[in-house]
Amino acid sequence: DIQMTQSPSSLSASVGDRVTITCRASQSISSYLNWFQQKSGKAPKLLIYAASSLQSGVPSRFSGSGFGTDFTLTISSLQPEDFATYYCQQSYYIPLTFGQGTRLEIK
Amino acid sequence: QVQLVESGGGVVQPGRSLRLSCAASVFTFSNFALHWVRQAPGKGLEWVAVISYDGSYTYYADSVKGRFTISRDNSKNTLDLQMNSLRPEDTALYYCARDTGDNGAILDYWGQGTLVTVSS
Numbered sequence: 001d002i003q004m005t006q007s008p009s010s011l012s013a014s015v016g017d018r019v020t021i022t023c024r025a026s027q028s029i030s031s032y033l034n035w036f037q038q039k040s041g042k043a044p045k046l047l048i049y050a051a052s053s054l055q056s057g058v059p060s061r062f063s064g065s066g067f068g069t070d071f072t073l074t075i076s077s078l079q080p081e082d083f084a085t086y087y088c089q090q091s092y093y094i095p096l097t098f099g100q101g102t103r104l105e106i107k
Numbered sequence: 108q109v110q111l112v113e114s115g116g117g118v119v120q121p122g123r124s125l126r127l128s129c130a131a132s133v134f135t136f137s138n139f140a141l142h143w144v145r146q147a148p149g150k151g152l153e154w155v156a157v158i159s160y161d162g163s164y165t166y167y168a169d170s171v172k173g174r175f176t177i178s179r180d181n182s183k184n185t186l187d188l189q190m191n192s193l194r195p196e197d198t199a200l201y202y203c204a205r206d207t208g209d210n211g212a213i214l215d216y217w218g219q220g221t222l223v224t225v226s227s
Contacts, residue, residue, distance in 0.1 A: 032211040036152075043202055043217035044144075044152065050210045087152055091211030094166045096142070096154040 002026050002090050006099035012107040017078045021102045023071045023088035032092035035064055035073045038101075039084045047086075048073060080106075109134050109216040111203050116221030119193055127221055129186040129203030137161070137181040140206040142214060143188050145199035145223075155201070156188065157212065171197075193225045 003026035013019050023033065031051040036044040046055045048064035051071055061076040075082055083106050088099040115127040129141070143155040156167045156177040165177050176189040186203050200222050204214040 034213055036214075038152075043219055044214075045217075046213065046215050049207075049213045049215075055215065089152070089214075091213060094157065094212075095168050096157075096212055098152040098154070101151045 001095055002029060002093055002097050004088055004090055004097050004099040006086075006088055006102050008102060009100065010103040010105065012105045013078055014107045015078050015080055019075045019078055019104065021073045021086055021088075021104075023066075023073070023099050025069045025071075025090055025092075028068045029090045029092035031067055032090055033064075033066065033071045034089045034091060035062075036087045036089065037082075037084045038087065044087065078104075109205065111205065111216060111218035113201060113203055113218045113221035116201065116223045118224045118226060120227050121194060121225055123193055124189070124191045125193060125223060127188040127190065127201055127223070129188075129218055131184045131186065131205075134205070136184040138208075140208060140212070141177075141179065141186045142204045142206055142212070143177060143186075144202045144204055144214070144217075145197075146202070146220075147196075147199045150199075153199070157206070158186070160208070190223070193223075195225050197223060198225045199223060 005024045033051045035048040038044045052064045063074050086102045110132045112130045119125050142157045158165045158177045174192045178187045200220040202220045203218045205216045207213040
């Protein structure tokens with residue numbers, strides 16, 4: 001199975017900050033990498049697919065990059081509604097695997 | 108708006124069975140593969156199973172292989188997960204999710220989840 005490792009596991013930041021979350025795959029997954037946002041008590045929401053494509057309806061302050069084994073999710077200017085847990089997920093092989101999550105908290 | 112609504116969760120004893128369902132609406136159900144993904148309380152996301160758009164192929168996580176069966180009825184727009192020989196570690200919120208079919212597996216819409224608790 002492909003292991004996905006996110007860093008950091010948790011992060012404190014302020015409204016207006018630029019935030020970057022990284023995700024590393026245990027082997028190359030080309031651009032088969034997706035990012036999700038999950039708020040407490042809610043289902044995950046797709047933010048970014050294919051490493052860098054913005055899902056319809058997602059604000060442009062979210063962006064993704066990377067290829068192969070190393071990927072990043074960047075939020076250019078944090079808004080109050082962005083405080084949540086973020087997961088990366090590889091879609092290169094079955095079984096699909098997720099990172100352990102990054103909890104983004106208000107500083 | 109695409110809707111996926113899970114049902115069938117509950118409290119069940121170890122070793123018993125439970126059947127989850129996911130009812131879909133507002134999209135052409137038979138065009139999309141579907142997945143089950145679960146989340147244990149306070150934990151991360153774990154993929155469980157996938158079924159192709161026509162039901163011709165299925166894949167499972169090793170943790171549920173041989174115990175869980177995913178199926179679909181395209182005439183009724185429903186997805187099911189039959190869970191047998193349940194274990195305490197199967198306790199989780201179970202989500203169904205639609206797969207766009209692009210770039211491997213992009214899960215673009217999720218239901219709200221149904222909670223399964225395995226406990227004596």
